[in-house]
Structure formats: C-alpha cells, structure tokens
Amino acid sequence: MSVCLREIMELQFFKRDGAEALTEEGREKHSKALFLVKRLIRCAVEDGATDIHFEPEEKAVLVRYRIDGVLRDIACYDKKTAAALVSCIKIAADLDITQRKRFQDGGFRGAYEKEDVEFRISTVRDVCGDKMVLRILRTSPTDVSLDKIGLSKEGIATLREFVARQQGVLLISGPTGSGKTTTLYTVLKEVDRIRRNVLTVEDPVEYHLDHTTQIEIDPDKQITFGAALRSSMRQDTNVIMIGEVRDEETAVTAIHLAFSGHLVLSSIHARNASAIVYRLLDLGIEPYLLASALHVLMNQRLVRRLCQSCCLPVRPDSAFFEQLGLPALPTDTIYEPCGCKACGGTGYKGRTGIFELLKMTPELRDAIMNKLPQSKFERIVSQQFQTFLVDGINKVARGETSLAEVVHVAHSI
Numbered sequence: 001m002s003v004c005l006r007e008i009m010e011l012q013f014f015k016r017d018g019a020e021a022l023t024e025e026g027r028e029k030h031s032k033a034l035f036l037v038k039r040l041i042r043c044a045v046e047d048g049a050t051d052i053h054f055e056p057e058e059k060a061v062l063v064r065y066r067i068d069g070v071l072r073d074i075a076c077y078d079k080k081t082a083a084a085l086v087s088c089i090k091i092a093a094d095l096d097i098t099q100r101k102r103f104q105d106g107g108f109r110g111a112y113e114k115e116d117v118e119f120r121i122s123t124v125r126d127v128c129g130d131k132m133v134l135r136i137l138r139t140s141p142t143d144v145s146l147d148k149i150g151l152s153k154e155g156i157a158t159l160r161e162f163v164a165r166q167q168g169v170l171l172i173s174g175p176t177g178s179g180k181t182t183t184l185y186t187v188l189k190e191v192d193r194i195r196r197n198v199l200t201v202e203d204p205v206e207y208h209l210d211h212t213t214q215i216e217i218d219p220d221k222q223i224t225f226g227a228a229l230r231s232s233m234r235q236d237t238n239v240i241m242i243g244e245v246r247d248e249e250t251a252v253t254a255i256h257l258a259f260s261g262h263l264v265l266s267s268i269h270a271r272n273a274s275a276i277v278y279r280l281l282d283l284g285i286e287p288y289l290l291a292s293a294l295h296v297l298m299n300q301r302l303v304r305r306l307c308q309s310c311c312l313p314v315r316p317d318s319a320f321f322e323q324l325g326l327p328a329l330p331t332d333t334i335y336e337p338c339g340c341k342a343c344g345g346t347g348y349k350g351r352t353g354i355f356e357l358l359k360m361t362p363e364l365r366d367a368i369m370n371k372l373p374q375s376k377f378e379r380i381v382s383q384q385f386q387t388f389l390v391d392g393i394n395k396v397a398r399g400e401t402s403l404a405e406v407v408h409v410a411h412s413i
C-alpha cells in the first residue's frame with residue numbers, strides 16, 4: 001500500500017463515529033480487520049481489479065477480484081474474520097453495521113499514489129451471510145486516450161473529425177461492462193474544453209474531468225436526465241455528454257440539442273451500430289430529424305489482451321474459420337494463452353476494445369429518410385464499414401488477443 005493510500009484511508013476510517021463508538025475490544029478487532037482490509041484493497045488497486053467480492057459460503061467467506069472482466073479467487077477467511085472485515089468496510093462507507101437484513105449502498109474515497117480512487121459498496125443478505133461487493137472507480141483516467149483503447153487509425157480520425165464539429169450526435173452501443181463510458185470519456189478528452197463549455201449528465205459520474213460541469217442523476221431530488229438536459233440549454237453549453245439514452249424524453253431532447261447547435265455524445269442499448277438507428281425510430285424520433293442529426297454510430301465489446309510473456313504460437317485451423325463464417329486470416333500464426341506469474345496464470349493481461357464504427361454517408365442518410373428495413377440498412381453498412389467481428393479477427397492476426405476471446409464475445413451479442 002502506498003503511503004498516500006494508507007494515510008488517507010486511515011483518516012477516513014477513523015474519523016467515522018461508528019469506529020469511535022466501539023468498545024476497547026471492538027476497537028482492537030477493528031484495527032486488525034482494518035489492516036487486512038487495506039491490504040486487500042491495495043492489492044486490488046495494484047492488480048487493476050474493478051471489483052472486490054466477499055462471498056459467504058457455508059463455512060467460510062471467499063474473496064474474489066474482478067480483473068479484466070473475469071472473477072478470480074484471491075483469499076478465503078473464516079466467518080468470524082470475514083464478519084470483522086465486512087463491518088470495517090461498512091463503517092468506512094457509513095453503513096449501519098447492525099443492519100443485516102436489508103440492502104445497503106454507500107461508499108468512501110481514497111487515493112492511490114497521486115490518483116483519486118472511489119469505492120462504492122453494496123451489501124445484500126445471502127442465506128450464508130453478508131454478501132458485499134466493492135466497486136473500484138479510478139476517478140482520473142489520465143492514462144486513457146483514443147489511441148490506447150484499440151481503435152483503428154481511421155476510427156481515431158473519424159472521432160477527431162467529430163469533436164471538431166459544432167453540432168451533431170455520436171452514439172455508442174454495447175452491453176454493460178463493454179467499455180462504453182471509457183470510450184465516451186476518451187472522446188470528451190479530445191474536445192477543446194478550454195474554449196468550449198462541456199457538460200455531462202451521468203448516472204453515476206464515473207470519472208472527474210477538468211473544465212467540465214458534471215451533473216449526477218438523483219431522482220429523489222428531481223434531477224432526472226430530462227430535467228438536467230433542459231437546464232443544460234440555459235447553461236451556454238457547447239458539448240453535452242449524456243450517460244445513456246434510456247427513454248423517449250432523453251432521445252427527443254438529445255436530437256433537439258443537436259439541432260440547436262450542440263455536440264451530443266451518448267450511449268444507447270442496441271445490438272449493433274445499425275440497430276441504434278432503429279432503436280431511436282422505435283423511441284419515436286422522426287426519420288428526417290434522425291437522418292440529419294446522427295454523425296457517428298459505434299458498437300463495441302472488450303476482449304482480454306494476451307499476456308505477451310507467455311502466449312504460444314499456433315497454426316490457425318482454417319476449417320474452424322469457415323465453419324463459423326469468420327473472415328480469412330491474413331497470417332498463418334496466431335497465439336493462444338498459456339499462463340505465467342506475470343498474468344496470474346490466466347494467460348491474459350489487460351483488455352482492449354473491438355469496434356464497429358459507422359460514419360454517416362449520404363446513402364445511409366437516404367436509407368434512414370426512406371425508413372428502409374433494418375436488414376437492408378445493415379447490408380449497406382456491411383459493404384462500407386468493418387464489423388466488430390472483422391476488427392476482432394484483425395486483432396487476433398496481430399497477436400493482441402486470442403481467437404477464443406473474439407468467438408466468445410461474438411456469441412454474447
């Protein structure tokens with residue numbers, strides 16, 4: 001644990017009333033538990049984990065980290081020790097340690113080296129005990145940029161061209177956990193935030209960006225996507241990032257904002273980039289408005305990167321490619337995961353995106369205006385743009401990921 005993390009964590013843990021109200025014996029147990037909790041958190045942050053799970057089983061409690069999107073067993077504690085760890089985290093997050101039967105949510109902040117780290121806690125009562133998940137949010141994505149998330153040169157150029165525009169809409173689709181928010185932030189980071197007024201409406205705010213007004217949704221205080229977007233129109237805003245277009249009101253407002261001189265970026269639930277158009281038509285947007293407002297549509301997935309210390313070369317099985325209808329490989333060597341100390345025995349280290357990126361063309365705008373069936377629209381797209389499966393296969397050919405990863409992601413559509 002870095003000195004910085006330790007100091008800040010201690011301040012935050014011991015400042016809480018809950019810990020001070022403990023008996024002397026309780027305080028001693030609390031400080032031992034605190035030591036273990038800090039070690040677990042430090043290791044998780046260092047290993048790049050996004051979540052820590054405390055999972056009660058019949059006789060013990062399992063601790064697992066989610067690294068690169070996959071859970072990994074880390075430690076196992078007896079129930080007494082685990083109960084002390086869970087209580088310690090509940091105190092830090094201002095949760096009620098006596099309340100075990102209802103769901104509880106909370107959080108606390110820390111710092112790792114010079115980076116702010118936010119922890120969001122959620123507990124539920126499992127039949128075997130308290131199940132707790134700590135979500136780790138690295139709040140300053142300083143190391144994330146457009147050229148590091150797996151985009152092609154053409155893709156980067158399209159996005160840079162988009163952020164230089166005065167108005168228009170960029171939408172990105174993909175399942176939960178496919179890196180949409182990170183991509184939206186990397187695009188926002190390309191905006192000239194010194195000269196332009198940038199506002200985000202998010203649920204929740206995941207990263208903090210300088211020169212940006214960030215609004216967090218809070219329905220209890222009537223801060224909804226719709227209300228926040230309406231107020232953004234009175235805030236002399238140039239660029240607006242909406243966490244997600246979920247309903248008709250948000251969709252209509254987003255399109256309206258694009259027509260009133262704003263650059264709008266958001267995510268939406270849709271099967272692929274083409275399906276975004278039909279999702280918006282289903283939400284009641286007029287085809288002529290959609291055809292002129294949309295500029296860039298994206299679809300993305302995350303695949304694990306092969307560990308470069310241990311991956312093994314193999315000859316690709318061409319019959320397998322044909323059987324799955326995959327595009328032919330431009331190489332006769334691909335790589336498979338093996339497992340070593342550097343990657344915790346998994347064969348993978350880090351993740352990269354695979355993308356489908358569609359830039360509106362006059363032909364596509366006509367197709368929307370004429371409300372062509374989705375299958376016809378998709379055919380036009382496949383003739384002009386690379387699908388995310390082709391992007392994935394190109395990454396396999398370059399040895400960045402394995403065929404198994406791409407096939408797995410392709411099947412999870």
Ligand SMILES: [Zn+2]
Pocket residue numbers: 307308309310311338339340341342343344345347348
């Ligand atoms: Zn390895």
